[in-house]
Amino acid sequence: MIIYGWKHMNKELGINLSKIYCCPHCNNSSHYKIIRHRLYFTLFFLPILPLSSKYYEICPICERGAKIKKAEAKAILAS
Ligand SMILES: [Zn+2]
Numbered sequence: 001m002i003i004y005g006w007k008h009m010n011k012e013l014g015i016n017l018s019k020i021y022c023c024p025h026c027n028n029s030s031h032y033k034i035i036r037h038r039l040y041f042t043l044f045f046l047p048i049l050p051l052s053s054k055y056y057e058i059c060p061i062c063e064r065g066a067k068i069k070k071a072e073a074k075a076i077l078a079s
Helices: 070-078
Strands: 004-015 033-043 046-058 065-068
Touching: 004 046, 004 070, 033 070, 046 070, 065 070
Parallel strands: none
Antiparallel strands: 004 033, 033 046, 046 065
C-alpha cells in the first residue's frame, strides 16, 4: 500500500528591515516578515516534491499580510 498526499509548509526567509509598517489588523508597528508558503507532494508523510510556491509579507504579531511576487521577495531580502 502506498500512502501519498499533500502538505503545506511555511519557511521564514527574513525580515524587511527597510520599512516599518503599521499593521491595519492589529495596529502594531513593526518590520514585516517575508515567508515562503510551499505545497509539497508527500510520500509516506515525507515531503518529496514542491508543487507550488507563494511569497507573503506578513505582520510578525498577528501573521496577517499580503501576497508578493517572488522577485519582490528576493529584492527585499537582498536589500
Ligand atoms: Zn498585525
